[in-house]
Amino acid sequence: MENMVHVFLMGKQYEVPSNLTIMGAMEYAGYQLVRGCGCRNGFCGACATIYRIKGDRELKVCLACQTKVEDNMYIATLPFFPLVKQVYDINKVKPTEAVMMQLYPEIYSCIGCNACTKSCTQGLNVMQYIAYAQRGDFEKCAEESFDCVMCGVCSSRCPAGISHPQVAMLARRLNGKYVAPGCGHLDERVREIKDGTFEDLLQNLMQKPIEEMKELYNNREIEK
Numbered sequence: 001m002e003n004m005v006h007v008f009l010m011g012k013q014y015e016v017p018s019n020l021t022i023m024g025a026m027e028y029a030g031y032q033l034v035r036g037c038g039c040r041n042g043f044c045g046a047c048a049t050i051y052r053i054k055g056d057r058e059l060k061v062c063l064a065c066q067t068k069v070e071d072n073m074y075i076a077t078l079p080f081f082p083l084v085k086q087v088y089d090i091n092k093v094k095p096t097e098a099v100m101m102q103l104y105p106e107i108y109s110c111i112g113c114n115a116c117t118k119s120c121t122q123g124l125n126v127m128q129y130i131a132y133a134q135r136g137d138f139e140k141c142a143e144e145s146f147d148c149v150m151c152g153v154c155s156s157r158c159p160a161g162i163s164h165p166q167v168a169m170l171a172r173r174l175n176g177k178y179v180a181p182g183c184g185h186l187d188e189r190v191r192e193i194k195d196g197t198f199e200d201l202l203q204n205l206m207q208k209p210i211e212e213m214k215e216l217y218n219n220r221e222i223e224k
Contacts, residue, residue: 005071022049022064022075036077042066045151048078048121061153063121081152083163088170095174097136104167107134109160116154116164122147126154126164133167139179141171185223 003018009029016025023037038044047064054072064077086103093099100107107130116126129144145168154164192198205213 005069005073007069007072008074010076016069018069018071020069022051022062022067022069022073023047025069026064035080037065040065043149045121045149048081048151048153048156049075050078051075061119061121063149063151078153078156081156083150083152083155083166084161085163085166086170090173090177093174095136095138095178097134099170099174100133100136100167103170104133104163106160106162107167110134110162111160113159115157115159116162119153119157121151121153122149124148129168129171130162130164133171138171138175141168142175142179145171 004015005018007014007016007025009026009031014025014029016028020028023033023040027033036047038046042063042065045063048061049064049067050059050061051067052059052074053070054074064075084104084106088103093103110127110130112127114127116130117124117128120126124147125144129141132138132141132144145165148165148168150165150169152165155162158164205216208216
């Protein structure tokens with residue numbers, strides 16, 4: 001029982017192995033995770049978590065599946081954060097500054113506090129991509145927000161009530177449909193997928209263990 005640490009999960013103390021993630025520690029402690037968890041690899045954004053370390057006054061945020069436990073860590077998971085999600089037809093909206101004013105006018109109430117950037121679990125410059133959205137620069141907004149996993153932590157800390165992930169999603173959609181240059185080989189690949197060209201390959205991949213899948217991904221040939 002060496003290398004154990006004391007953590008507090010929702011106010012109750014547990015002793016858990018120090019090599020576990022917060023999510024792993026919760027399961028080790030007996031919690032059955034039926035919500036607030038998903039891919040377990042940092043891509044779905046479902047496991048937004050807040051914590052403090054004893055003696056440190058700073059309140060920190062993270063994704064529970066990626067963050068290792070520390071001794072005297074006080075942990076609480078965030079409930080689903082209700083982002084404002086406007087309904088629109090991407091074929092009818094246009095890539096103009098006016099579309100943000102119509103769908104997400106709250107972005108113009110940003111006070112520049114930078115709480116969104118400081119709280120981002122992915123380390124993104126959230127306030128900057130909101131500034132790009134305000135100016136109608138959807139290409140830069142899309143690029144700056146590309147790694148967003150839509151966990152909603154930034155919005156939970158925003159005094160202006162901005163739904164940053166949804167703003168970024170709109171910018172990426174507008175950029176992809178109207179601004180970015182066409183991609184012929186992508187269109188061809190989509191047609192191949194629809195025609196079932198890769199069905200056997202996909203079935204074969206689904207039978208492989210996760211470590212082999214990671215190795216294949218990390219060493220894949222990337223097209224120029």
